[in-house]
Amino acid sequence: MLRKPQEESQIMSRELKYFQAINEAIDLCMTKDATVYIMGLGVPDPKGIFGSTLGLQQKYGSARVMDMPASENAMTGVAIGSALAGMRPIITHQRVDFALLAVEQIVNQAANWHYMFGGQMRIPLVLRMIIGRGWGQGPQHSQNLQAWFAHVPGLKVVMPTTPYDAKGLLVSSIEDNNPVIFIEHRWLYNTIGHVPEEVYRVPLGKARVTRDGNDVTIAATSYMVLEALRAAEMLATDGISAEVIDIRTLRPLDESLILESVGKTGRLIVADTGWKTGGFSAEIVTLVAEEAFSDLKNCPMRVTLPDCPTPTTPALANHYYPRAVHIVATARKMMGLSVDKIVSDMATSVPLDVPDLSFTGPF
Amino acid sequence: MDNLELPKETYKSIYKTMLRIRMVEEKIAELYPEQEMRCPVHLCIGQEAVAAGVCANLSRNDYVMSGHRSHGHYLAKGGDLKAMMAELYGKATGCCQGKGGSMHLVDLSAGFLGATPIVASTIPIAVGVAFGSMMRGQQRVTVIFFGDAAVEEGVFHESINFAVLKRLPVIFVCENNLYSVYSPLSVRQPEGREIVELAKGHGVESYQGDGNDVTQVYKMAEKAIRRARQGGGPTFLEFKTYRWREHCGPYYDNDLGYRTESEFQEWKQRCPIENLKKNLLRDDILCNQDIEDMASELEAEIEDAIIFAKESPFPEEQHLLEHIYAP
Structure with a gap:
């Protein structure tokens, strides 16, 4: 359920x-x-x-x-x-x-x-x-x-x-x-x-399914949840149904919700805002490998920052931050679909160093 | 200071506190080779006057915190001896149920709020306790004990800055025993600059005294604590003293060569307990019989605590994953 x-x-x-x-x-x-x-x-x-x-x-x-x-x-x-x-x-x-x-x-x-x-x-x-x-x-x-x-x-x-x-x-x-x-x-x-006006509580230790799907689970943290939701939209046009989980609490981790989802989809992509090596994404992949290996149809994949410090210039930052297209490419690869078109779409003229056009810096 | 200026009863109680700390730690040193106390121990033998002289001015409602060498502070503040010994033996009846050991003593009912062994790390916490007490409108004084190396940590300066800024009721007590593990002051701090001067630079009332003279310790602490109670803010007290035994463990280590035998002997001549005893006998505040009675009473108490510790059960495996989060 x-x-x-x-x-x-x-x-x-x-x-x-x-x-x-x-x-x-x-x-x-x-x-x-x-x-x-x-x-x-x-x-x-x-x-x-x-x-x-x-x-x-x-x-x-x-x-x-x-x-x-x-x-x-x-x-x-x-x-x-x-x-x-x-x-x-x-x-x-x-x-x-x-x-x-x-x-x-x-x-x-x-x-x-x-x-x-x-x-x-x-x-x-x-x-x-x-x-x-x-x-x-x-x-x-x-x-x-x-x-x-x-x-x-x-x-x-x-x-x-x-x-x-x-x-x-x-x-x-x-x-x-x-x-x-x-x-x-x-x-x-x-x-x-x-946001309701009154005091309400979201319990610590509970993840949330933000979009239902059947083909692939995308477990994401923080801002990457938004990219994952965009990716899910794009995947839907190709007939791929992605389930997006917002981890919300990393510790204590809501293991059962993740395992439940992977049990249904058989595929896992983790999209974390952090680096790859020793990153939190590894923890979720390991959880699934240890607890639900037999549910998996494909090897789990991670979409993370590359293992280098954050570059300052927008020219390099554009290559640093993974976005929805990277998640889409990962999912398509997992589903045995071509990724050529997606990769070519990655080159874009929209500025990638701001969350939206209303942001004009400096901090 | 050979002149006994404090009330007789105060001296009797302070002497007993110092003797109790000494006898407890000598017992620990004696039993440690049995390898039943399976945790590091940092003995304060030689430094008892600072703990006893400062804590004699505090009520049970006041707070004390400390670092790795905390047995003396814990006992002087009224910490339970049985719970401490059981903790050293890793038992379920210990003051931390065996999860702390010698380096993490606590007795909330005595106002001993905790000791931890990261140099200077409890200083900001003690300042925070004073800050929290003030925010809650409680009339409590917090005393934080630390060593000479703690003033080399940035967090000491950060903490004292905040304590002065907010005029917090906290007393910084630096026990300057000249060494940090095996490293003498000369390789750690510039020659000729006294620690007390460093504190003065922060705009805090700062005084230096002989940490082996319990009358001096008592009087300086009394003044500082009174000031804090009256809203006068923090005070920094530096007491020079000397640890007789190795940094960590039950033995003497003058053979290692990082300090000289003659230096040790010189400080031993200045034993705070022997010197006070001499003066107490001289002024007829205590007689030899009183002192013998006191020692045998303490011996029996310590023996009881050791038996309690040894006979107490270890914590069960089920407690391993308990207390990770507070409910």
């Missing part, structure tokens, strides 16, 4: 952008619970983390909506300590890359405390990190390191794709009693979708 998401059956009356959905989740949680507070470099500044924290300081004051010193590691420790004292901190990093300064506290401390102190301590902590892409973000403003975090027991790792999930998953993350790595994608920030 495939789960029919409840949200799709609701009336799509109220629409918000992704960043507005995130803002609303934080806002509602801060109203509901006085121990929730948020800090990060630039959180209360005029840009408000691409709009996602705008207005919060005016509403909740500077004690609960804080800028902070450029001390990512210490401030993560401060957040952990405050959580021990009963607070529910949220830290926001404008890029995943900036959060790397805090990996010591995240991995050695936050992830381990509940286990290593025999279950006596808990660290409710949300670490928001944003993946940059395109517009010359280059090697240190665009890294997709979700696999690192998902490797660590004790952490939960969430990557919402839709505005609906961004809000619902963030509410769940803030209410969770564990450290949650909440990875947002800059190219999703202006996407629009249905």
Whole structure:
């Protein structure tokens, strides 16, 4: 049985952008619970983390909506300590890359405390990190390191794709009693979708079927879900029915939904925003190889970034980021169809370093 | 400082705390070769005055955190001895149910909020505890103990900067025992620059004292803790002291050559417990009989704790995958 998401059956009356959905989740949680507070470099500044924290300081004051010193590691420790004292901190990093300064506290401390102190301590902590892409973000403003975090027991790792999930998953993350790595994608920030006004929760650890299909399962993370949906449209014109799964939570991973889907289609493509080697895509392929090998009609394939740092110039970035056509080519190959036409379609005159034409940089 | 300026009862209690830490650790050193305590141990023998002198100023509601060499801090803050010994033996009755060992002590009921063995890594957490306490309107002071190498870590500076910025009720206690494992200060920090001066650069009230003189430790901590309680913000205290035994493990290691026997002997002459004992006897605060009684009482307590630890069950396999996530 495939789960029919409840949200799709609701009336799509109220629409918000992704960043507005995130803002609303934080806002509602801060109203509901006085121990929730948020800090990060630039959180209360005029840009408000691409709009996602705008207005919060005016509403909740500077004690609960804080800028902070450029001390990512210490401030993560401060957040952990405050959580021990009963607070529910949220830290926001404008890029995943900036959060790397805090990996010591995240991995050695936050992830381990509940286990290593025999279950006596808990660290409710949300670490928001944003993946940059395109517009010359280059090697240190665009890294997709979700696999690192998902490797660590004790952490939960969430990557919402839709505005609906961004809000619902963030509410769940803030209410969770564990450290949650909440990875947002800059190219999703202006996407629009249905978002109910009230507090609602999307459970952590549940993937979602975003498009039903029978021939091939495309399991995708974050922004690659949008590319996968485009690919599914293109494949449909060739009579190939692709099922698209939005992973949503990388850890704990919703293994059963993936296995269920592959059980039906017999084919798996994983489209991850990260690199190939040691990437999260490998985890999903391995899961299927170990648990559902006999269901497979073809060898599983991955659509990922090539194993090189992010180039800055658009001329090279165009060859760096995989898109819907790459997923289509992979699926066609799997189905024994020609890929010549698809490959020739990859050359395109549309600028590929912006999510849409409304994006004019710089960050 | 030979002059005993503190109340008699304070001295009796501090002496007992120091002797208890010493006797517990000597017992650990004695039993460690049995290979039943299967975890690294970092003994603080020689450094007891800092833990005892600082913690004597704290109430149960105050918080203490520490690093890898934390037995003394845990015990001085009132941590349960049986739970600590059971933890060293890896038992289910240990303070972390066997999942922490000597390097991860905790006793929430005593306000000992945790120790972890990454140098300087608990400093920001302690600052965060003070920050959280302040946000919640609680009148608590948090003390964080660390060694001389911790001030070489960036996170120390990041943490103290934030503590000063927010005037947090946190006391930074640096136990400067001159060595980080086998590396002397001379290969790690510029000659002639005192650690206390480094702290002053952050705009925090900073003082340096003799870590083997418990009266001095007590008085400096008392002042710092009072300031913190009155909203005066953080204080940094550097105490010079000396670890007698190897960095990690139960033995003496002066034969290795990274420090000299004469240096060790010199510091041993300055034993904080012996020196206090001499003065307590001199001023008739305690007599020899009192001290003998105290020692035998402690010996019995330690013996009980060891028996408890040895006889306690190990955790069952089913606990391996327990406590990965908090409910």
